[in-house]
Amino acid sequence: AQTVTQSQPEMSVQEAETVTLSCTYDTSESDYYLFWYKQPPSRQMILVIRQEAYKQQNATENRFSVNFQKAAKSFSLKISDSQLGDAAMYFCAYRKNSGGSNYKLTFGKGTLLTVNP
Amino acid sequence: KAGVTQTPRYLIKTRGQQVTLSCSPISGHRSVSWYQQTPGQGLQFLFEYFSETQRNKGNFPGRFSGRQFSNSRSEMNVSTLELGDSALYLCASSGDNSYEQYFGPGTRLTVT
Numbered sequence: 001a002q003t004v005t006q007s008q009p010e011m012s013v014q015e016a017e018t019v020t021l022s023c024t025y026d027t028s029e030s031d032y033y034l035f036w037y038k039q040p041p042s043r044q045m046i047l048v049i050r051q052e053a054y055k056q057q058n059a060t061e062n063r064f065s066v067n068f069q070k071a072a073k074s075f076s077l078k079i080s081d082s083q084l085g086d087a088a089m090y091f092c093a094y095r096k097n098s099g100g101s102n103y104k105l106t107f108g109k110g111t112l113l114t115v116n117p
Numbered sequence: 118k119a120g121v122t123q124t125p126r127y128l129i130k131t132r133g134q135q136v137t138l139s140c141s142p143i144s145g146h147r148s149v150s151w152y153q154q155t156p157g158q159g160l161q162f163l164f165e166y167f168s169e170t171q172r173n174k175g176n177f178p179g180r181f182s183g184r185q186f187s188n189s190r191s192e193m194n195v196s197t198l199e200l201g202d203s204a205l206y207l208c209a210s211s212g213d214n215s216y217e218q219y220f221g222p223g224t225r226l227t228v229t
Binding site: 033035037042043044045046047050052091095097103104105106107108109110 | 148150152159160162165167172173175205207209211216217218219220221222223
């Protein structure tokens with residue numbers, strides 16, 4: 001079974017600084033997707049960034065970027081120029097690529113990010 | 118496009134009762150997945166429906182069931198509620214040939 005581990009239950013960062021959230025996963029599959037979701041106190045889960053395992057290039061979305069190390073099964077999220085609105089619980093998630101027939105996401109336990117003004 | 122909607126947002130039930138939660142996916146999305154979120158267990162996959170058929174099921178007891186209608190709206194039902202069923206229930210939809218899931222705001226269920 002696939003597992004996703006987020007080893008940092010809580011992190012804090014100063015506004016405008018950079019922070020990196022860690023995620024490791026375990027799978028025997030070679031084709032899969034990885035995601036970072038953000039869940040603010042309002043509870044709406046928002047997709048932040050996604051990475052296809054077959055792509056070597058790390059995904060980037062504005063201030064958010066990932067460091068995807070497939071051999072090490074590591075998928076960290078870097079948030080640059082942190083803003084107060086970035087404060088939230090961040091979840092790393094995995095999904096096997098089954099040709100569109102399996103939409104099950106496996107989540108890590110989450111990292112609570114605090115942004116200090 | 119309107120996002121994923123879930124109703125009701127909050128629900129309080131008594132142990133032993135049953136409850137039905139509703140989810141309307143993004144227009145055009147045929148896949149709907151349900152997740153349970155608790156402080157102790159985190160986010161756990163319940164089941165996924167596509168074109169009115171259950172395609173995947175998580176490791177939950179038979180008290181948890183769901184269905185999907187022809188307009189892709191989905192409902193999940195929990196019978197004989199237990200205190201441990203208190204959780205945030207999240208619904209997510211996905212388009213055909215898309216690997217991204219978009220979540221609704223959730224339904225907070227409290228069982229007393």
